Amino acid sequence: MKTRILGFAALLAVAAATVNGLFIVPADLNQGDAQRIMYPHVASAWLAYLSFGVTAMAGIGYLVRRDLRLDAIALAGAEVGVMFTAFAIWGGMMWGRPVWGVFWQWEDPRLTTTALLLALYAGYLLFRRLTDDPHRRAARAAVVGLIAAIDIPIVHFSVIWWRGLHQGPTIGDPSKILNPSAPPLFVLALMGMLAAFTLVWGYLMIRRYQLARTEWQIEEHGRLGRISAARRSFITESITEEAAP
Amino acid sequence: MSEVWFVIAGYGVIVGGLAAYTLALGRRLSRARQASLRIRGEVESATTADVGE
Amino acid sequence: MSALRRHATIALAIARKDALAELRGRQAVGSTIFFAALVLLLFGFALGPDSGRLAEAAPGLLWLAIVFGGLLTVARLHQMEADDGALEQLALYPVDRRAVYAGKALAGAGAMLLLGGLLFPVVAILYGVPLGAAWLPLAVTVVLGSVGFAAVGTAYAGLTVRMRAREVMLPLLMLPIVAPLLLAAVKATVAAVAGDPFGELGAWLQLLVGFDIVMLIAGAATYGFLLED
Numbered sequence: 001m002k003t004r005i006l007g008f009a010a011l012l013a014v015a016a017a018t019v020n021g022l023f024i025v026p027a028d029l030n031q032g033d034a035q036r037i038m039y040p041h042v043a044s045a046w047l048a049y050l051s052f053g054v055t056a057m058a059g060i061g062y063l064v065r066r067d068l069r070l071d072a073i074a075l076a077g078a079e080v081g082v083m084f085t086a087f088a089i090w091g092g093m094m095w096g097r098p099v100w101g102v103f104w105q106w107e108d109p110r111l112t113t114t115a116l117l118l119a120l121y122a123g124y125l126l127f128r129r130l131t132d133d134p135h136r137r138a139a140r141a142a143v144v145g146l147i148a149a150i151d152i153p154i155v156h157f158s159v160i161w162w163r164g165l166h167q168g169p170t171i172g173d174p175s176k177i178l179n180p181s182a183p184p185l186f187v188l189a190l191m192g193m194l195a196a197f198t199l200v201w202g203y204l205m206i207r208r209y210q211l212a213r214t215e216w217q218i219e220e221h222g223r224l225g226r227i228s229a230a231r232r233s234f235i236t237e238s239i240t241e242e243a244a245p
Numbered sequence: 246m247s248e249v250w251f252v253i254a255g256y257g258v259i260v261g262g263l264a265a266y267t268l269a270l271g272r273r274l275s276r277a278r279q280a281s282l283r284i285r286g287e288v289e290s291a292t293t294a295d296v297g298e
Numbered sequence: 299m300s301a302l303r304r305h306a307t308i309a310l311a312i313a314r315k316d317a318l319a320e321l322r323g324r325q326a327v328g329s330t331i332f333f334a335a336l337v338l339l340l341f342g343f344a345l346g347p348d349s350g351r352l353a354e355a356a357p358g359l360l361w362l363a364i365v366f367g368g369l370l371t372v373a374r375l376h377q378m379e380a381d382d383g384a385l386e387q388l389a390l391y392p393v394d395r396r397a398v399y400a401g402k403a404l405a406g407a408g409a410m411l412l413l414g415g416l417l418f419p420v421v422a423i424l425y426g427v428p429l430g431a432a433w434l435p436l437a438v439t440v441v442l443g444s445v446g447f448a449a450v451g452t453a454y455a456g457l458t459v460r461m462r463a464r465e466v467m468l469p470l471l472m473l474p475i476v477a478p479l480l481l482a483a484v485k486a487t488v489a490a491v492a493g494d495p496f497g498e499l500g501a502w503l504q505l506l507v508g509f510d511i512v513m514l515i516a517g518a519a520t521y522g523f524l525l526e527d
Binding site (some may be wrong): 007010014018021022030033034036037040041044083086087090091094095097143200203204207208211214216217218221222225 | 247248249251254255256258259260261262263266267270271273275277278280281284285287
C-alpha cells in the first residue's frame with residue numbers, strides 16, 4: 001500500500017517535471033530548445049550510476065552475508081540501471097544532433113563511458129539467466145557486478161585522456177549546459193526532474209525486488225514439487241514391486 | 246524548428262519508456278504472484294497426498 | 299615473509315603445471331597463435347591493399363588480434379582443468395585461494411606474452427610497420443597488456459567455465475571490461491612506433507599499470523568465491 005502511494009507520487013512528480021521542462025522553463029540562449037532534453041538526460045544518467053552502485057554494494061553484501069534478499073536488490077539495481085542507461089544515451093543523442101551536429105561524439109568521455117556501461121550491465125543480466133542454482137548465481141553475479149563497477153572509473157579516465165592527450169577539446173564541455181543567463185531556473189528544473197526520477201527509481205526498485213523474490217519462491221516451490229513427485233512415484237513403485245511376487 | 250522534434254523524441258522515448266517499463270513490471274509481478282499462489286496450492290496438496298499414502 | 303614465499307611457491311607450481319600441460323598437450327598454443335595471425339591476415343583483406351592505411355591501422359588491429367587470441371587462451375586454461383575434474387581438486391587443496399589465482403593468472407600472462415611476442419613480427423612484416431626501433435617501450439606495453447588481460451581473464455574464465463553457453467558469455471563479459479586496456483595499449487603502441495612525439499607514452503603506460511594493479515587485486519579477492527561453488 002505504501003509502495004502504491006509512492007507510485008502515485010512518482011507519477012505526479014514526473015508529469016509536473018515534464019510539463020515544467022517542456023513548457024515553463026525558458027529556452028537556453030545558446031542551445032535553444034535542445035537544452036530541454038538535458039533535464040531527463042542528466043537525471044537518467046545520475047540514476048543509472050546510482051543503480052549500478054547499489055548493485056555492486058548489494059553484491060558485496062551478498063558475498064559477506066549470503067542473504068538472497070541482497071541478491072534480489074542487486075538484480076533490481078542492474079535491470080533498472082540498464083533502462084536508465086539506455087535513456088541517458090538516447091537523451092544524449094537527441095541533444096547532440098541539434099547542438100553538435102552529430103548523434104554520436106566519440107571524443108565525449110561521458111557518452112563513450114555510458115555506452116560501455118550499457119554493455120557491461122546488459123552482459124550482467126544475460127549472465128544471470130544462465131545459472132539456475134540461486135546461491136551459485138548470486139555469488140557469480142556479485143563478482144561480475146563488482147568487477148564491472150571497478151572498471152567504470154578506469155574507463156572514464158582512459159576516455160578523458162584519449163581526448164585530453166590527443167588535442168584540445170573541440171567541443172564545448174557538456175557540463176556548461178547550465179548557461180549563466182538564467183541559472184537558478186535551469187538548476188531548479190534539473191533538480192525537479194532529478195527528484196521526480198528518483199521517486200520513480202525508488203518505486204521501480206521496490207517492484208523489481210518484489211518480482212525477484214516472488215520468482216525465487218516459484219523456483220523453490222517448483223523444486224519442492226519435483227521432490228514430492230519423485231517421492232510419490234517411488235512409493236507407488238515400491239508398492240507395485242511388493243504386490244508383484 | 247527541427248530542434249523541437251528532437252526534444253519531442255527525447256522526452257517521448259524517456260518518459261514513455263519509463264511508463265512502459267513500469268506497466269510491464271506491474272504485469273510481470275501480478276502474473277508471478279498468481280503463479281506463486283497456484284504452485285503453492287499444488288505443492289501443499291501434493292505433500293498432503295504423500296502423507297495420506 | 300615466509301607466508302608470502304609459500305604463496306609464491308604455490309603460484310609458481312600451478313603456473314608450471316599449466317605450462318607443462320600446454321607444452322606436452324595438444325599444441326593448443328600453436329593453434330591459438332595461428333588463429334590470431336589469421337585474423338591479422340583477414341584484416342588486411344578487409345581493409346584493402348592500401349598499405350598506408352594498413353600501417354596506420356596496424357596497432358589497433360594488432361591489439362584486437364591479441365584480444366581475440368587471448369580470449370581463447372584464458373578460456374582454455376580453465377577448460378582443461380574442468381574437463382578432467384581437476385578444478386574441484388584444485389578447490390579442495392588447503393592453500394590460499396589468492397595463491398591459486400596468482401598461479402593461474404601467471405600462466406595466462408605467460409601464454410599472452412608468447413602470443414603478443416609472436417604477433418608483433420607478423421604485424422611488422424604484413425603491414426610494413428617499423429617496430430624494431432622502439433622494441434623496449436613495445437615490450438613494456440606487451441608485458442603490461444598481457445598481465446592486465448590475464449588478470450581479468452583468469453577471474454572471468456573461472457566464472458564461466460562451468461556455465462551453459464560459456465563460449466559466448468566469456469567474450470560478452472570480458473570485452474567491455476578490457477576496453478580501457480585496449481585503448482591504452484593501442485595508444486602506447488602508436489606513440490612508441492612514432493617515437494613518442496607528444497610525450498604521452500608514459501601516461502598510457504601508467505594507465506596500463508593502474509589497470510593491472512586494480513584488476514589483480516579484484517581478481518585475487520573474488521577468485522575464492524568462484525572456486526567454492
